Amino acid sequence: MIQTGEKELKGIIPGSWHILVKFWPQIRQRKLLIGSSLFALLLETALGLLEPWPLKFIFDGVLLSRTDIYPDILGFARGLSPMWLLSLLAVSIVAIAALRSITAYLSTYGMALAAIQVLSEVRSNLYSHIQRLSLSFHQRFKSGDLIARVTYDIERLRLVTIKTALPFLANVVTIVGMVVVMFWLNWELALISIGIFPLFAITTTNIVGKIRKETNKHRTSEGAIADTTSETIGAIRVVQALSLHDMLEENFLIQNTKSLQEGVRSLKLATFLEGLVKVLMALVLALVVWRSSLLVLQKTLTPGDVLIFVNYLKTAFDPMRQISKQIGQIAKAIASGERAIDILDYEPHVRDLPGATKAHPFYGSVSFEKVSFSYDPSRQILHEVNFDVEPGQQIALVGPSGSGKSTLASLLLRLYDPTVGGILIDGRDIRSYKLDSLRQQISVVMQDSVLFAVSIRENITYGRLGATDAEVEHAARLANAHDFIMDLPQGYDTIVGERGGTLSGGQRQRIAIARAAIRHSPIVILDEPTTGLDGASEHAVNEALNRLTRGSTTFLISHNLRAVEGCDRILYIEKGEILERGTHPELMAQAGRYAHLYRLQNDTNEIEGVKHVLEA
Structure with a gap:
């Protein structure tokens, strides 16, 4: 210790x-x-x-x-x-x-x-x-x-x-x-006074170390109790359904008893330390008073000097005890x-490079040139991806989960930089642009669009800070959000819950689309924007997305192949490589992976539709 x-x-x-x-x-x-x-x-x-x-x-x-x-x-x-x-x-x-x-x-x-x-x-x-x-x-x-x-x-x-x-x-x-x-005042009494300090320091350091150890144990036990209580209350329906009361109460009793014992040990040590300090203080005071009294009798010291020593000693012990703590x-x-x-x-790995300049207003042409990427050397996510997009084109990225579709979008936003190769917008490597000026010209609508716990108006203006109320309303109308916003208690000033929890999934998506629309971005990324929505919400969101992407270079990531049929080009990605590319009719004619997956989805949807009709 x-x-x-x-x-x-x-x-x-x-x-x-x-x-x-x-x-x-x-x-x-x-x-x-x-x-x-x-x-x-x-x-x-x-x-x-x-x-x-x-x-x-x-x-x-x-x-x-x-x-x-x-x-x-x-x-x-x-x-x-x-x-x-x-x-x-x-x-x-x-x-x-x-x-x-x-x-x-x-x-x-x-x-x-x-x-x-x-x-x-x-x-x-x-x-x-x-x-x-x-x-x-x-x-x-x-x-x-x-x-x-x-x-x-x-x-x-x-x-x-x-x-x-x-x-x-x-x-x-x-x-x-x-x-x-x-x-x-007197070197002899001073030596007697400070002679007790090493003993005091060693003893108190030893005991304080033990107290700290017991206190840490006690805090750990209290944390375990808090975790157990939180977990039980959070899963109370499961606890009651499985009749886990007795077992959980027994575990809680064991933890509570352990915490009590550790608290008592810490209290015993603290009380013992307090008593020990008083004894040591009394010992040194007795020695100083005894020797100083002899010196007073010998006329080499005054009673007032003794008073100074006694006062200093009584004052010094408290700082000594405190210092160790x-x-x-x-x-x-x-x-x-x-x-x-x-x-x-x-x-940060991704940052403005030396000489980076503010991006000019984009036209919207995008090129991926032999882009490879990996989060760590042992696993490559993308391998030599090449494709070009003309301004205003709609490009669909499809393929199995984990194939690298969302990673491509992240690279375009410079959330990561390619391990090898480069990404060009309007013929310039995006690493030559300042980060903020690049990202401000790209709008993103994700599957789980996050809203902040502020008003709806503020959530929309986060797309472009300083936007006017008229611009906010225009963006909301474009996103099919204005009508339901006006039905809320405070309209655009309604405060949404954390992560938008007070709104439905379709409403959150339409607010996110309004936030994207207010940027007037030449490039738009849609990452599974309608997944998990019911039919009515999906229809409203799709209408809004069509208005949002009109005239913009658009990247649509989707598992729903019916949603990408009208895109100018479809890229089928698997294991980080583009295996097929073309329009929907061209890919269907190739009878490759895309065509197989498309037919499989259609067959599944037909079976589900028949099943739904029979159940109705």
Whole structure:
């Protein structure tokens, strides 16, 4: 456990330096505020060291009438009457306490304000950076972990900076100051006083390590209890249907008992530590009082000096006990800061290349030139894909699931870059365009179109920020969405639920189409836009899609081959290669894979239709 504490202490310095270097641009903007706060902290510490001295002077100078105990700076006190001197020293007690409170307020408030400003900017930068990281990054990292880094880790860093790091610094400065003053007063008593510190540090570090271990176990058990409770409540219908009550209650009882035992062990250790600290404090106080009393009798020390030592010792033990706890908390906060830095240091694979320029208004011609792509070297998704699309043409991408159809669309949007080959729009490689100017000219309607938990009007304007209300309504009418929007309680100002959960599937798709339509994009990607919709919704969506794609270069990804019959060209893709290409009649005449799949779908649809009629 001692080694664990030493490891945490050793890790604090390089970890803190790493965070300071990374966040220095934000810190530098607040250097005056931070410097003033640190100066106020030093003043507060100095005033804390000064607090017992008026009592020493009252004890020695007033009660014992000694005038030789005043330093030169207080030489004027020798000429004062005892009553005036007592009054002056009593006022000084209040003045020191008041000044210390003011400096404590200034240091705490100033550092807290600086920490909030710095870490709020860091959090904004982290959020912005995560949004711009490549899709491959987001597929590797869990969304919950990224959310924790933006919220919990930054918040813990902020809280520890304010509530732990600043007090830790104050405690260190206080202890060093006390040791210096004690050696100045009497080196022998100072050695006795600090001689107990190593024993105190070893003992408390050992016990604090055990407490931390038990606390971590307890938190893990509490997390397991929360998971079990959440899972049970979320699946309550299954629990009741299968009569799983007794079994789940038994599991819960085992987890609850384990959590209770770990909590009790942690409490026992904390109580024992508190008692041990009191005993150690009493031991060193007894030794100091015993030796200092002998020195007073020998006239080498004044009673007021003894008062200083006793006060410092009683004051020093609390910072010593806190430091061991604060080291662990600071170490955890540094770990949180480094988790945020790990993300900030991550370079997006897809980004604006040097020399990239803003894309001109596209005409809509697209070329894939020997495009190969793989997420990892062991598995190739696309292999030397070649095809050309003229402006305004409709191209269908069909084939089995996992054949690479959606990957082609992702490459066109530069969500990924090809491993080999290139994609051209209007004769230029899309990597020569700035990302935002490329994506702003491509509209996308997906199978599961995501809406945000804002108003319908805002969801549509996300397609083109700054669009007017008239443009929003025009886009909604084009998408066959205006009528059902007006039937909602607040019309266009109706707030939709998370991911559009308060709307039906067909309504969500039509809002997504309106969002795509408001861009007036020369290139449109439709990725299974009608899958899962009922007949009426599919008809309304198809009408909207026909209006959306009129005059635009369109890529339609679909498993429903009837939906692609009218496309200018159909590309049949399997295992990352284009195996067949042509119009619907041409592919049917080839009697290849496309024709076989088309007939199979028709036969299945006919059987389902007959079955539906018979059941009706």
